[in-house]
Amino acid sequence: MATPRPQHPPEAATRPRAIDGPALARAFAGGAATLAQQADAINVINVFPVPDGDTGTNMAMTMRATAAAAAYAASGSAHDVARAAADAALMGAKGNSGVILSQILTGFAAAPPDAVLDAHELARALERGREAAYRVVSAPKEGTILTAIAGAARAARRCADDGAPADDALAAAVGAARDAVADSPNLLPVLKEAGVVDSGAQGLYVMLEGMLRALRGEPLTVQLGGGGHIDESWLHATRRLHDGAGAGYCTEFVVSGRSLDREAVRLALAEMGESVLVVGGDTVLRAHVHTADPQAAFAYARTLGAVSHEKADDMQAQIDALAARPPAGAVSRPCAFAVVAVGAGDGIEELLRSIGAAAVVRGGQTMNPSAGEIAEAIASTGAAAVIVLPDNKNVVMAARQAAEAVPARVAVLPAFSVPQGVAALVAMNTELSFEQNIAAMEAAMAHLATAEVTRAVRATTIGGHAVAAGQAIAIIDGRLEIGEESIERAVLSAVARMVAGRDAPLVSLYYGEGADEAGAEALASNLRTEHGCEVEVVRGGQPHYPYLIGVD
């Protein structure tokens, strides 16, 4: 145990030097609350000029799952709480940022069971989290959440070595994370170009700040410096997200008043439903409950003070949607393996099933599915070996995490777009072995070029291209390549570039939100005349992207 040193403020001696189970659970709840508050603000600073920024939402949802589990274990030791939190984070992790966050949280759970979470253990937890986070990213980049956790761990270590109490070590970590956020544009030129800070680093800072504030009983509010304005269309996209953790409505509200009694609120909400989580202090409480009657919860809240941030998501609707999933019609006999694909849009989901996906997980660029959702889909196939097609770069890590969590043998293939996933599925052959299918699918994917056509949500310059907000853009194989006056021109330019040098190219045009069949057919006939290539028009129904294009 560290011994108090005189250079520390006198009140330090009166504060608890270590974090116990209930305190840690409170801290996680605080981190979840601040992330939830700031999710939108974090979302909008994604540098990619398309409405895909859901880093904040993903981190918030990951942390919400974490905090809920921690709350259940709150009466146990710090180790019990950390263990519960880490398990929940691993299963609830959404998106790459959520996965990295879950890895950081495992740092807390790796402490020996009898350890006390003092400043030294806190520093070690952050250090272990840093190691796990760097390991999970295949090509670590500085100026990101990785830099932020590294800085936070270093600061906590320095503070612990000075004999500070745990919350001071955490405060030092918070300060270092904030500095890392501010410094991120200097390390990542793409951020500087776009005039933003790194969203993942920002998310980590927000979470650590929330943890610290909860530990110290301070109001759970975080002020963000910089970061850009919130775009309405973007908010519309992210607000459709909700978790599906049980029956009824996932209900949340914030109540402001005087002498609020958190425990009384918690007990009252526990009468109304399950998964009750109440965080905050005397003047502001944030509450979360899964209940069949959200209006009753809101009415109760209004007896306490001013209610804001009301939210009630129908979880049953999601469960029903899941249950209504048609069986894998295309594969008619039991085979040695199954394929799970990820996709968004009714047309695309139906298409993926029709060509052999045993299960389709709804999600994509703006709604990264959690590792838990993917694991559930893997389990639902009942197959001993499963090939997962993430169909988006931001889903790959969650898919890998899901692979670790299920007993089935799982291969996560590098399908980074829906057209790539379709190409892989087309190459599927139930006559061949798991390994042969992986080889065939990877070969098919390698032949395919993808373009995503949409409108830039914010003005930016990437790779030397100046893009105005609202301008039509085409992203070819993950790189912004084309800015055009109209969506149609962006499609034509993108295809012209992709078919060049290809022998007998086949163009697949998936039309989605903001496009229609007539428009797609007009483009297709134009492309056939222009390039003499085959063009297949497919109703994708995907959000945000009027057109997805695959070229075989």
Place this chain on the structure above:
Amino acid sequence: MTVSVVTDSTSDIPLELRAELKIDVVPLTISFGGEAYRDGVDLTADEFYARLATAKVLPATSQPPPALFRYAYEHLASRGDVVSVHLSHKLSGTVDTARHAAEEVAPGRISVVDTGSVSMGLGLCVLAAARAARAGGSREQCVAAAESTARRLHVAVALETLEFLRRGGRIGRAQAFLGGLLRLKPVITVRDGEVVPLTRARSRAKALDELYALVAHAERVTEIAVLHTTTPDDAAHLAERARAASPDARLVVGRFGPALGVHGGPGMVGIAVVTEDDRSRP
């Protein structure tokens, strides 16, 4: 004394090769509604496909009547031993009828071979037996030649649609390729007498590439056969590429007869390849 080689009309061996190697062919029966035709005798491929395009009811194929085998065997056995090489018993009762007729006509003098294949897959086995016969081989040697070829045979068939296979009840495991919202071109094979899916292609050109890959990826190809139902240009182009890839192999270009055409439909193109080594399958 030369061994006679007989096959059935599903072997799709071009007429001039049949004549050259003196191969006798027992015709299956094709019926359009109430009218029955002997495959390749009363009805040519051209006439068949012309009628198929407008037929309201799909024509049916049935194995040759036992009498046709008896006539053929009686005629040929009077001159010496006979080797009778046929399509898979899983696709048709033809080979069973042949065996039965052989027992009745000349027990011990007629060998009946089930190649497990059909069309030019079967045809290449027949050609091997006929060449062995012409080289003066015994009945056993001719049988061995056909059986050895059957083991070294690789077949791939590109279909425009699975609809004809499905309607004819021959789809087998290729039904895994049914449905789907894309216009996929199924590529199938026949393995041990069963239709087995190989792969699906996004376009006809890519499906034909898959057939070409069979030659391009095989080592020491000795025989190649390319057939089509209604697209001679596709077959010619594929044959040209195959010849370039394996210039030393013998190449046959022909047409699927009605027995196969009715199940594969218009636009079907197939390739059969024989390699020097026995095939080894996973």
